[in-house]
Amino acid sequence: MLDKKRIRLMAKMSAYEKKHAKEDLRISSYYKKDYASLNTLITVLWITVGYAILAGLYALCNLNTLLENLTITKLLLMIAIAVGIYLILVIIYCVFAGNFYKGKYNKAKQRMKKYYRDLARLGKMEMKEKK
Structure with a gap:
C-alpha cells in the first residue's frame, strides 16, 4: 500500500540526491579545517596569479611614463606599494574565503x-510495512 508520508520523503530525498548529494559527499569527506584551509590556499594562489597579471599589464601599458623619471628610490617605493597592496588584498581574501568555506x-x-x-x-517505515 502506498503511504503519502513515505512518497513525500522519497521525493525529498531524490531531489536532494540530484541537487546536492555529489558535492556534499565530496565536501564532507574532509575535516572542516582541512576543507577551509585547502580552498583558502587555492584562493590565494588564484589571487596571486590575477594580481601578477594585472600588475604586469599595468606596468606594460604605462612603461614609458614609469621609465621616464625612474630612480632607485622611486622603483623601491613602487615595489613597496605593489607588495603592500598585494598583502592587503591577500589578507582580506583569506579572511572572507575562510569564512565562506x-x-x-x-x-x-x-x-x-x-x-x-x-x-x-x-x-x-519499510520495516513497519513489512510487519
Missing part, C-alpha cells in the same frame, strides 16, 4: 545529516 562546509554537513536521518526514517 567554513559556512559552505557547515551547510553541506547539515544537509548530509538530514539526508541520513531521512534515510533512517525511510528504513523504519
Whole structure:
C-alpha cells in the first residue's frame, strides 16, 4: 500500500540526491579545517596569479611614463606599494574565503545529516510495512 508520508520523503530525498548529494559527499569527506584551509590556499594562489597579471599589464601599458623619471628610490617605493597592496588584498581574501568555506562546509554537513536521518526514517517505515 502506498503511504503519502513515505512518497513525500522519497521525493525529498531524490531531489536532494540530484541537487546536492555529489558535492556534499565530496565536501564532507574532509575535516572542516582541512576543507577551509585547502580552498583558502587555492584562493590565494588564484589571487596571486590575477594580481601578477594585472600588475604586469599595468606596468606594460604605462612603461614609458614609469621609465621616464625612474630612480632607485622611486622603483623601491613602487615595489613597496605593489607588495603592500598585494598583502592587503591577500589578507582580506583569506579572511572572507575562510569564512565562506567554513559556512559552505557547515551547510553541506547539515544537509548530509538530514539526508541520513531521512534515510533512517525511510528504513523504519519499510520495516513497519513489512510487519
